[in-house]
Amino acid sequence: MEMGLLHSRSTLLKTDICYIVVEESSTSLDKIQALYNEVDFKRGGILNVIQGNYEMGIITNQRSKDTLLGLLSDEKILNVIEDLVAISLTYSKDFMFVPGILYNVLRFLTWENINIVGIIMTQKELSLIVSRIDAMNCYNTLERLAKSSKKPEKK
8 A cells, every 4th residue: 555645735623613413304405505605614614514315414613503503493403513623634636546545544543542523535635523622632643644654755
């Protein structure tokens, strides 16, 4: 496995995140889409919607929580998890095509007893949602992982 691809280009930590799980219905997605107009992405706003077969998970800033819950007041809210942090790592575009990279990240975090509440992946970014209590341990563990997987420089 090409471990050098694990070396993160940057690490970003965002606080005051919440995760809301709502039962999927014929109206819930339309209501969630209305929140896109309320979130100020230029000022660090977060809105990630994960649509499963029976439920949807919404990861957003704490300041958007009440607005979202108001929009979803007629829907069945399954869970609200607060006091979370998003730790985002950016990589080369090739990292997601290398087998085992996600496994190695999660393995290192498991060894440190860090629970991952959510995972968001794009082509160049991996965001892990963890409890605020685990945030610094998670960040430090990921930094150690990145340093240990860095390719030695040629002389």
